[in-house]
Amino acid sequence: MTGKLIWFEGIPFPRLDYSPEILSSLQESFIIKDEDVLLLTFPKSGTNWLIETVCLIYSKGDPKWVQSEPIWNRSPWVENKYGYELLKEKEGPRLISSHLPIQLFPKSFFNSKAKMIYLIRNPRDVFVSGYFFWRIAKFVEKPESLEEYFEWFIRGNMPFGSWFDHTRGWMSMRDKENFLILSYEEMKWDMRSAVEKICQFLGKKLEPEELDSVLRNSSFQAMKENNMSNYSLVKGLHLEENGHLLRKGVTGDWKNHFTVAQAEIFDKLFQEKMADLPQELFPWE
Ligand code: PPS
Numbered sequence: 001m002t003g004k005l006i007w008f009e010g011i012p013f014p015r016l017d018y019s020p021e022i023l024s025s026l027q028e029s030f031i032i033k034d035e036d037v038l039l040l041t042f043p044k045s046g047t048n049w050l051i052e053t054v055c056l057i058y059s060k061g062d063p064k065w066v067q068s069e070p071i072w073n074r075s076p077w078v079e080n081k082y083g084y085e086l087l088k089e090k091e092g093p094r095l096i097s098s099h100l101p102i103q104l105f106p107k108s109f110f111n112s113k114a115k116m117i118y119l120i121r122n123p124r125d126v127f128v129s130g131y132f133f134w135r136i137a138k139f140v141e142k143p144e145s146l147e148e149y150f151e152w153f154i155r156g157n158m159p160f161g162s163w164f165d166h167t168r169g170w171m172s173m174r175d176k177e178n179f180l181i182l183s184y185e186e187m188k189w190d191m192r193s194a195v196e197k198i199c200q201f202l203g204k205k206l207e208p209e210e211l212d213s214v215l216r217n218s219s220f221q222a223m224k225e226n227n228m229s230n231y232s233l234v235k236g237l238h239l240e241e242n243g244h245l246l247r248k249g250v251t252g253d254w255k256n257h258f259t260v261a262q263a264e265i266f267d268k269l270f271q272e273k274m275a276d277l278p279q280e281l282f283p284w285e
Contacts, residue, residue, distance in 0.1 A: 004140050011101060011161045016139035016238070017080040023104060026079060030106040034113040035093040037202065039075060042166045043099050043159060044129040045121040046184040048245065051075045051097055052229055053187075053195060053218045054117075057204050058095070061213030071229045078106070099160045102169035113178055115202060118170045121184035122284035123163045124254030124266060127153050129247065131257075134158075136243025150262055154269060164273040171277055185284050188251050191215055220249035251284065 005012040008023045032038070039054060041047040052066055055074050059065045065074065075095035076083030087094060098105070109116070131149045135142050140159060143149035156162025173179040180201045187194040195214055199206055206214065216222060223229045224246040231238075231245040239245070258266070274282070 005159065009104060011104060012157065012159055013079075014139050014159050017082055019081060022081055022084050023079060026084060026106055027104055028107065030078065030084070030088075030108065032096075032106050032109040032112045032114045033094070036112075036114040037093070037095050038109070038114055038116040039095065039097045039119070040116055040170060041097075041099060041119045042121075042126060042163050044126045044133060045119050046187065047097060047099070047119065048229060049184070049187065049218065049223065049249075050117065050119045050182070051095070052223055052226075053214065054095060054198065054202075056214040056217050057195065057199060057202065057206065060206060061210035061217070063213070063217045066217065067226055067228055069228060070233060079104075101161060101166050102172070115178045115180070116173070117180045117182055117198065117201070118173070119182050119184060120167060120282070122251065122254065122282075123167075123270070124258065124263075125184070125251060125284075126163060127266075128254050128257050130158070132247055133243075133245070136240045138238055138240065146257060154265070164269070168273070168277070171281065174281070181281065183283050185251050188249075191218070220246060 004015050006015050006018060006020065007013075008018075008020050013023070037054065039047065039050050041050070048071055051071055051074065055066050055071075056063070072083065073086065075097045076086045076090075077097050077099070078084055078087055079098055079100050083097070087096060127150070130153070131143060131146055134140055134149070143152065152158045153163070156165060160166060171181070174181055180197070182194060182197065192211070192215060195206075195211060198204075217226075224244075227233060235241055235243065254263075
């Protein structure tokens, strides 16, 4: 994937709405405040699901906010021009989303008390989700085939670079009090416990009926029907008319797409790159 990308400090970004000037000033001078909450992911890990869930926790399960304001305004992406400008003007505690690798993140975060949730997902499912997404996105070069995309993914030659480097980088924060690692898989397998975990981390308390409403309104079906969260507002502009961000929403879809050879290459690479990290950080099979 080399077309329609810009490179900043060795990391590729989509050309649309990203610039080296912003990425550079972000790192040096964007101030993260102690009361901010940061939602960090490698692309296609369930970012929008996490954002929706946290917004619903903030509104105590009331869906009015998530149904009336686009998701990219509720928790703007700090690294794109649109989100950066919005966040600079925002008063009070902010929700901030980001796909940035740790080395490009605003330096002010590392001396702040701001809380960060890092959401991970089985990279094989991240790969499959990305393959289908980049084919419906209008702002990057589309992979011709799964084989071609496999090469891009393995080399980190795609927006935000290598999953392995991204994950290793952020995992180095795992012992910090203000850093929570959550997985797409645990959200999928037991969303009630995942929401309780997020609430505890953020110091939020929900009544049982409020928690039920968070679960209902953050479900795959509810989000797929919510025009403020399903990206239908940018269809035709940034996404193809027939494209869906909420594609399948399952774990283990990679088994339907990987060849045996690809699975073996991937396992070997995972071992090489991640073997020294505690394997319980990666809850998928
Ligand atoms: S992006 O473009 O990087 O911000 O995409 P991201 O939101 O990180 O990831 C998109 C995948 O998350 C799935 N998704 C969900 N799964 C389960 N439940 C809910 N509510 C939900 N919302 C989004 C979405 O379907 C994409 O995964 P795939 O595997 O492609 O379906």
